[in-house]
Amino acid sequence: MVHSFPPVIRADARVLVLGSMPGTASLEKHQYYGHPRNHFWPIMYGLFGQTPDADYEKRLAFAQERGVALWDVIGSCEREGSLDANIRNAKPNDLTGLYARYPGIECLAFNGNKAFDTFKKHFEGHPIWNGLQLLKLPSSSPIPNNRMRTTADRIAAWSVLLPYLKK
Template identity: 35%
Template sequence: MTRKASFPPITDARTRLLICGSLPGDRSLAAREYYAHPQNQFWRLIAAVIDREDLPALPYEPRLAALRDARIGLWDAVASATRAGSSDAAIAAVEANDLATLAASLPDLRAIAFNGATAHRLGLRQLGDAASRWTIHALPSSSPLHTIGLAAKLPAWLELRQALAA
């Protein structure tokens, strides 16, 4: 079984909101970009959160710059794991990212959002008692494998705006 590894975190000292997925899917790993699958709704959902309609159409680096400008960071709960395909249900032999240490190192962090149930379950385990330091959001997954529509996912994602308010 192939071992797959996540990307480095996208954060800086101004990060107020950290969004954690589980482990990048095969399309994202091949592209070396977070949420690269064209049917993944992440970029459309986060565009609504930060009021940037143009976000999904931007090249990858300007999208990341827009997230940093909005004080949003990205990472994954899983550092590496074995997995056939891209489904979270197939994740096994998990090596966790040190989410608690990263979160504690971000002086302006207000909230941590988990993109999907697997990220939420694993991320809360990693944070342990420290989770009470931040507002925690369990988001419906942006993955195309989570088949409820964008409109059904959007209300939970829009709640993230509270963490970004001045």
């Protein structure tokens, strides 16, 4: 059984980026998007024309200063390795409870299909989400696909977050 991390969130959060479940490298480092080839941090910084800081705490501060919070849709699951396709018996995190505590969130940004599909399975139709923007974004995973091959491709796709972010 693997477990997600606690949310990284401040009272002034505007965007909640939701992954599925941290991969093995992230779990070992106890870091969101801790795999060295994951595109998440280059995307976040790239939205502002910057290069990611090497220090994890500074990366978290960078995201939070721009109104970005981080969590996962799945709180615990069974999974061999890091692939979302291997997730079994997923139990969701309390997203409705988190949003109730942080009502300034304007947008839920799903990092990939598994995060979005799991959210729909467990939370779709709940009235708490009325008025919130729900954005399914391409995964920041280092695994390329037909449309998303590079960090630049992902930055372009994730730029839909810019209206919600603090400059």
